[in-house]
Amino acid sequence: xxxxxxxxxxxxxxxxxxxxxxxxxxxxxxxxxxxxxxxxxxxxxxxxxxxxxxxxxxxxxxxxxxxxxxxxxxxxxxxxxxxxxxxxxxxxxxxxxxxxxxxxxxxxxxxxxxxxxxxxxxxxxxxxxx
Amino acid sequence: xxxxxxxxxxxxxxxxxxxxxxxxxxxxxxxxxxxxxxxxxxxxxxxxxxxxxxxxxxxxxxxxxxxxxxxxxxxxxxxxxxxxxxxxxxxxxxxxxxxxxxxxxxxxxxxxxxxxxxxxxxxxxxxxxx
Numbered sequence: 402x403x404x405x406x407x408x409x410x411x412x413x414x415x416x417x418x419x420x421x422x423x424x425x426x427x428x429x430x431x432x433x434x435x436x437x438x439x440x441x442x443x444x445x446x447x448x449x450x451x452x453x454x455x456x457x458x459x460x461x462x463x464x465x466x467x468x469x470x471x472x473x474x475x476x477x478x479x480x481x482x483x484x485x486x487x488x489x490x491x492x493x494x495x496x497x498x499x500x501x502x503x504x505x506x507x508x509x510x511x512x513x514x515x516x517x518x519x520x521x522x523x524x525x526x527x528x529x530x531x
Numbered sequence: 532x533x534x535x536x537x538x539x540x541x542x543x544x545x546x547x548x549x550x551x552x553x554x555x556x557x558x559x560x561x562x563x564x565x566x567x568x569x570x571x572x573x574x575x576x577x578x579x580x581x582x583x584x585x586x587x588x589x590x591x592x593x594x595x596x597x598x599x600x601x602x603x604x605x606x607x608x609x610x611x612x613x614x615x616x617x618x619x620x621x622x623x624x625x626x627x628x629x630x631x632x633x634x635x636x637x638x639x640x641x642x643x644x645x646x647x648x649x650x651x652x653x654x655x656x657x658x659x660x661x
Contacts, residue, residue, distance in 0.1 A: 404637060404644045404645050404646055407646055417547050417561065419549060419558065419561070421556075421558065425556070426551075426555070426556025426557070427556070428549065428551065428558075428614055430607070431547065431549070431607060431612045443637065443641075443644065444641065473636055473637070474636065474637040475633040475634075475635060475636050475637070476633070476635045476637070476646050477560070477561060477632040477633050477635075478625050478626065478627055478629075478632040478634065479632070482561045482632075482633075484558055484633045495608050496608065497608055499608075502607040502608040502609070502612075503605040503606070503607050503612075503614045504605075504608070505605060505606045505607075506603055506604065506605050507534060507573065507603070507604040507605070507606070511573075511574065514534045514573065515534055516534055516537055516606050
């Protein structure tokens with residue numbers, strides 16, 4: 402069987418794709434891929450996602466310059482999640498200008514839980530999307 | 532705003548939840564959470580998911596014993612993905628008896644790509660689900 406046919410896309414033709422920093426192991430972001438974006442990712446070695454909001458291929462970094470070089474591609478046991486390890490150009494994956502989209506951590510006890518911001522902004526988002 | 536109300540559940544009331552080993556940084560699995568499972572996870576410090584196939588709460592390890600102690604909970608910038616770092620009891624997260632569900636890696640060049648199994652089975656699945 403062709404490798405792409407082992408991937409189980411959902412009813413919308415998508416799978417979640419997790420981008421993990423190849424060196425630190427930090428999770429940078431989660432986006433979606435359709436068949437076309439996964440094929441292009443494998444062919445070019447650059448992460449290409451499917452933008453659900455813009456309904457088109459999203460070549461990560463096409464606007465911001467923060468491209469992702471793909472080091473490895475993994476598939477989970479059910480075949481419905483992709484894991485990429487990537488080298489993140491510019492050190493910023495998040496549109497807020499932070500390294501990772503997961504910049505909020507749950508803190509506090511049951512009576513006072515909150516999502517606390519743990520990461521600083523490394524790049525001004527205004528300067529990233531001109 | 533209450534922390535749980537900052538989580539953006541999809542039309543089915545679910546968010547993807549990524550479990551990452553707190554020590555190695557390895558991605559162990561991806562499952563789904565609804566509001567109830569996320570609340571119970573935060574309250575108990577044990578990972579609780581929503582099983583889409585069984586349509587009920589899935590207290591990870593309830594059958595296999597391979598529970599996950601939660602070290603941290605993170606939320607992404609859009610509020611629609613949860614990242615857990617966990618201590619995986621038994622060292623096995625996958626129902627196949629492997630450490631991680633992401634035990635297949637894409638190898639080979641364009642003419643001969645395949646998902647190659649990179650991880651060994653650590654526990655007999657038969658013995659895990661009695």
